[in-house]
Amino acid sequence: MSISTERYSESFEFGIHTFGDVTKTPDGERELSQPEVLRNVLAEATLADQVGIDVVGIGEHHRPDYAVSAPDVVLAAVGAATNRIKLISAVTVLSSDDPVRVYQRFATIDGLTGGRAEVSLGRGSFIESYPLFGYDLSDYEQLFEEKVDLFVKLRSEEKITWEGQTRAGLKDQEIFPKTDHEYGLPTWIAVGGTPNSVVRAARHGVGLELAIIGGAPGRFAPFVELYRRALAEFGQPENLRVASHSHGFVAETDERAQEVFYPSWAESMAKIGAERGWGSGVPSFEQFQQEITHGALFVGSPQTVAAKIVKTKNQLDISRFGLKYGNGSLAHEHMMEAIELYGTKVKPLVLQQLQG
Numbered sequence: 001m002s003i004s005t006e007r008y009s010e011s012f013e014f015g016i017h018t019f020g021d022v023t024k025t026p027d028g029e030r031e032l033s034q035p036e037v038l039r040n041v042l043a044e045a046t047l048a049d050q051v052g053i054d055v056v057g058i059g060e061h062h063r064p065d066y067a068v069s070a071p072d073v074v075l076a077a078v079g080a081a082t083n084r085i086k087l088i089s090a091v092t093v094l095s096s097d098d099p100v101r102v103y104q105r106f107a108t109i110d111g112l113t114g115g116r117a118e119v120s121l122g123r124g125s126f127i128e129s130y131p132l133f134g135y136d137l138s139d140y141e142q143l144f145e146e147k148v149d150l151f152v153k154l155r156s157e158e159k160i161t162w163e164g165q166t167r168a169g170l171k172d173q174e175i176f177p178k179t180d181h182e183y184g185l186p187t188w189i190a191v192g193g194t195p196n197s198v199v200r201a202a203r204h205g206v207g208l209e210l211a212i213i214g215g216a217p218g219r220f221a222p223f224v225e226l227y228r229r230a231l232a233e234f235g236q237p238e239n240l241r242v243a244s245h246s247h248g249f250v251a252e253t254d255e256r257a258q259e260v261f262y263p264s265w266a267e268s269m270a271k272i273g274a275e276r277g278w279g280s281g282v283p284s285f286e287q288f289q290q291e292i293t294h295g296a297l298f299v300g301s302p303q304t305v306a307a308k309i310v311k312t313k314n315q316l317d318i319s320r321f322g323l324k325y326g327n328g329s330l331a332h333e334h335m336m337e338a339i340e341l342y343g344t345k346v347k348p349l350v351l352q353q354l355q356g
């Protein structure tokens with residue numbers, strides 16, 4: 001098998017993403033334990049499979065406010081409990097992991113689930129994994145570039161020879177288990193908005209996943225154009241896939257969705273903003289509504305969320321949309337309602353509009 005690329009999917013796909021945010025009960029009186037959250041994540045993914053959602057993405061973090069530090073383990077459990085949904089990391093922090101082991105773990109999930117595993121590689125929006133696993137932040141760029149290079153070579157599933165400075169080299173080494181994919185394990189690179197990362201995805205011949213967490217989705221159109229140009233320049237197939245990922249929530253009405261989602265969103269934004277030095281307290285409800293109307297939040301009724309997905313699809317020519325359906329302490333019960341509406345109402349509405 002030669003080194004492969006991810007081909008474009010003709011059908012539009014609907015995903016849900018979660019980081020296993022540590023949540024509270026619906027009345028806000030009790031914070032759930034991380035083991036409870038992990039079991040709820042499994043229940044959420046199982047429901048997603050049942051209501052026809054195409055992909056579930058599980059993110060990796062190493063913080064007290066997120067329960068998932070090993071997304072591959074969670075995805076294996078999801079795979080055992082489901083029948084058809086695709087299983088992707090969202091993301092795997094490759095810089096602080098070993099590419100060989102990452103490939104082996106996801107190839108194992110892929111074999112167990114009949115070819116449903118995918119990997120989204122990123123550097124992560126938090127840096128806790130670097131000191132945890134003994135990496136120096138001064139090597140931030142080199143770690144990711146070298147490890148992506150090795151991971152992409154592993155996708156050939158043939159004997160490879162590789163040399164780098166961030167791990168021991170390989171000489172005529174073969175990786176097991178193999179997968180049944182013609183083009184190797186399906187792989188994406190997640191991009192937060194830097195042109196260099198877009199070009200990296202094109203150079204390595206993998207899918208581009210845009211993390212759109214602030215501002216209007218349409219502003220990412222130049223990155224998609226850059227990706228397509230770079231694919232041609234690097235001699236890669238021009239029909240590789242582009243996906244986008246954004247925070248959102250679905251309820252029966254716009255008013256209900258905003259009422260339920262705003263408190264946890266505002267709390268989370270204030271906390272992260274304080275950590276990173278770009279926040280100015282709790283965002284107002286008016287700011288929240290502006291981010292729904294003009295920004296990256298996909299919050300509202302099925303009709304509202306569907307319309308925004310269609311608009312984003314047309315602006316960016318994406319073949320997959322991922323909804324990060326949980327945020328901060330938002331209760332599991334509310335997330336289950338949102339997942340059901342996303343699968344049973346939003347998906348049919350979007351497909352109807354796209355086909356019309």
